[in-house]
Amino acid sequence: MIERMLQVPTIAELRRLVGEARRQGKRIGFVPTMGYLHDGHLSLVKKARETCDFVVMSIFVNPLQFGPNEDFDRYPRDLERDRELARSAGVDLLFTPSVEEMYPRQVLTTVSVAQVSEPLCGQSRPGHFDGVATVVLKLFQIVQPDAAFFGQKDAQQLAVISQMVEDLSVPVQIVPCPIVREPDGLAMSSRNVYLSPEERQQATVLYRSLKQADAWLKEGVPLDEIKQRMAEMITAEPLAEIDYVEVLTYPRLTPVDTASPGQQLIFALAVRFGRTRLIDNMLVTV
Structure with a gap:
């Protein structure tokens, strides 16, 4: 044994x-x-x-x-x-x-x-x-x-x-x-240890923007507008520097202009706070 x-x-x-x-x-x-x-x-x-x-x-x-x-x-x-x-x-x-x-x-x-x-x-x-x-x-x-x-x-x-x-x-x-998150929504990552207290606080905007994107999708907001609103929400945090904010099909990760019923999409983002690059995402079914 x-x-x-x-x-x-x-x-x-x-x-x-x-x-x-x-x-x-x-x-x-x-x-x-x-x-x-x-x-x-x-x-x-x-x-x-x-x-x-x-x-x-x-x-x-x-x-x-x-x-x-x-x-x-x-x-x-x-x-x-x-x-x-x-x-x-x-x-x-x-x-x-x-x-x-x-x-x-x-x-x-x-x-x-x-x-x-x-x-x-x-x-x-x-x-x-x-x-x-x-x-x-x-x-x-x-x-x-x-x-x-x-x-x-x-x-x-x-x-x-x-x-x-x-x-x-x-x-x-x-x-x-499934993603495991801190109580305030930040996705757990080994790189979170790099964040200063102020960066750590502002990084909660990532999950908040993803939840808001899901709500906007349910309201029928066009995908391009959702991406723009997410970017505006994230950049309102002064320490956030966006690498990407995207909506793609999943798992093929192909571009999508209009959501179709039953389609699986991913809202994905990568944002830098100082020297630390964080990623997060949310899978949604239309």
């Missing part, structure tokens, strides 16, 4: 332990993360425990998905804290590889998912989703889970991974999980 919770830094050790669990007939659930865990991550573990017998979590800050001017070096890390949170949430196996373990030599093979990776964050962070798709497929190959759990906050990432899994016939069930 495998003791809870084990932590391993190597691919070989992980494969051995997951293989042992699989031979015992256990269903394998996987929660990939970059660490600095919060309740959003832990909600994924909870969901995994509901349907799986053996839960693997990875903590790996993936350099392939960071651009040259992004925050790879200052991305928050606290492995001791993460280990205890993972243990208390019910993780069975914690995979904590080094960059050298994951990428021992220069990576010459990457995964690129067209169309769904191109708008929104794909436009402002070129190459980001190639890095995401590459590391997630590599992790799927390493863990070979039955199901993998992803938060809806990174809705474009979820769409990219789902498309990759479908196109490449990867034998894993992708399970979307």
